[in-house]
Amino acid sequence: MEYFITAVHRDRYEVMMKDENNYKSCYARLKTGVYYSDKYEEEFPTVGDHVEMEYNPVGDSLITKTLPRKSKFSRKDPDVGRGEQTIAANFDYIFIMMSLNFDFNLKRLERYLTVAWQSQGQPVVVLTKADLAENMEEKIELARQAALGADVYAVSAVTGEGMEELQSYLQPNKSIVFLGSSGVGKSTFTNFLLGDEVMETSGIREEDSKGHHTTTHRQMFLMKNGARIIDTPGMRELGMWVVDDGLDQSFSDILLLLTKCRYNSCTHQDETGCAIREAISDGSLTEKRWINYCKIQKESAYQAKKEKFNLMRGSKKTSKRPERSIDKVHLRQQEW
Ligand SMILES: Nc1nc2c(ncn2[C@@H]2O[C@H](COP(=O)(O)OP(=O)(O)OP(=O)(O)O)[C@@H](O)[C@H]2O)c(=O)[nH]1
Numbered sequence: 001m002e003y004f005i006t007a008v009h010r011d012r013y014e015v016m017m018k019d020e021n022n023y024k025s026c027y028a029r030l031k032t033g034v035y036y037s038d039k040y041e042e043e044f045p046t047v048g049d050h051v052e053m054e055y056n057p058v059g060d061s062l063i064t065k066t067l068p069r070k071s072k073f074s075r076k077d078p079d080v081g082r083g084e085q086t087i088a089a090n091f092d093y094i095f096i097m098m099s100l101n102f103d104f105n106l107k108r109l110e111r112y113l114t115v116a117w118q119s120q121g122q123p124v125v126v127l128t129k130a131d132l133a134e135n136m137e138e139k140i141e142l143a144r145q146a147a148l149g150a151d152v153y154a155v156s157a158v159t160g161e162g163m164e165e166l167q168s169y170l171q172p173n174k175s176i177v178f179l180g181s182s183g184v185g186k187s188t189f190t191n192f193l194l195g196d197e198v199m200e201t202s203g204i205r206e207e208d209s210k211g212h213h214t215t216t217h218r219q220m221f222l223m224k225n226g227a228r229i230i231d232t233p234g235m236r237e238l239g240m241w242v243v244d245d246g247l248d249q250s251f252s253d254i255l256l257l258l259t260k261c262r263y264n265s266c267t268h269q270d271e272t273g274c275a276i277r278e279a280i281s282d283g284s285l286t287e288k289r290w291i292n293y294c295k296i297q298k299e300s301a302y303q304a305k306k307e308k309f310n311l312m313r314g315s316k317k318t319s320k321r322p323e324r325s326i327d328k329v330h331l332r333q334q335e336w
Pocket residue numbers: 128129130131132155156157158159180181182183184185186187188189200201202203204211212213214215216232233234235
């Protein structure tokens with residue numbers, strides 16, 4: 001029997017039980033002697049986690065272990081200002097969702113990608129609302145240039161356009177998490193894939209085209225073919241975590257250029273033989289992408305310094321703090 005966390009409530013977990021191809025769900029709590037004991041360093045489970053459990057057919061079951069994660073997506077915890085909030089774990093793919101109309105923003109896409117690469121899951125860019133798009137081909141091309149190494153698709157949950165092409169990811173026993181700003185259509189996409197209105201959805205605000213933050217908790221669903229999909233609330237702020245690995249993947253073109261500058265101490269301002277300046281002037285690198293890289297790197301370096309400082313002060317690891325997911329405060333949405 002396998003057990004997966006499908007939702008996290010204040011102190012209760014929804015669990016999906018899988019026995020070969022049969023699925024059942026139940027509620028569970030954490031085993032106090034394990035999770036609240038100084039003897040064990042057990043991570044608190046999050047949505048998508050694979051756990052060990054003592055099943056109780058008549059009441060809440062007991063979660064006894066969080067199994068090692070093959071991937072996880074975290075952000076800086078907005079509640080405490082430091083520490084980590086794990087949004088989802090154990091997924092194979094991250095669908096980074098961005099709408100082809102008003103939400104289209106390459107800078108934001110680069111930030112999502114940087115963090116997604118670091119998660120150990122494979123990022124896939126899903127551009128939504130293809131039925132409303134103007135200059136769609138141009139936008140897809142721009143997204144492809146920004147999303148080096150990740151595939152880019154355009155879909156519509158209204159016409160079904162592009163959905164077929166995503167089938168290769170939505171396979172049995174694969175797990176996929178959906179991320180993106182409020183209003184891009186994550187829950188509409190979830191409903192489309194499940195063929196059912198499992199998630200509430202709502203229109204975007206007329207004044208500024210932003211979403212209403214309709215979804216307030218993360219939830220994993222099982223598709224008929226055995227794929228597991230995780231819908232999440234649109235977050236305002238990524239709260240940059242240290243993203244060295246992700247930066248390398250997202251900006252591999254820039255890293256290669258950096259090795260080609262004539263001087264090791266190149267500041268990439270106006271030196272002769274600066275590969276960055278040359279790439280910007282011949283159009284193979286945009287100034288915007290370069291600036292965004294510098295910004296993300298600076299932010300990451302700052303975060304790393306802060307963490308080192310906290311470590312030196314012997315600050316306690318906050319990730320052991322129990323999640324209070326459904327709690328509105330915990331999920332205070334902050335746009336990335
Ligand atoms: N025309 C069109 N509208 C769409 C499409 N997908 C979603 N929408 C609309 O976009 C609005 C927002 O959709 P949601 O699914 O609630 O967005 P969300 O990303 O889940 O938003 P949060 O839960 O707030 O994070 C709704 O009015 C949907 O009907 C699409 O492919 N085409």
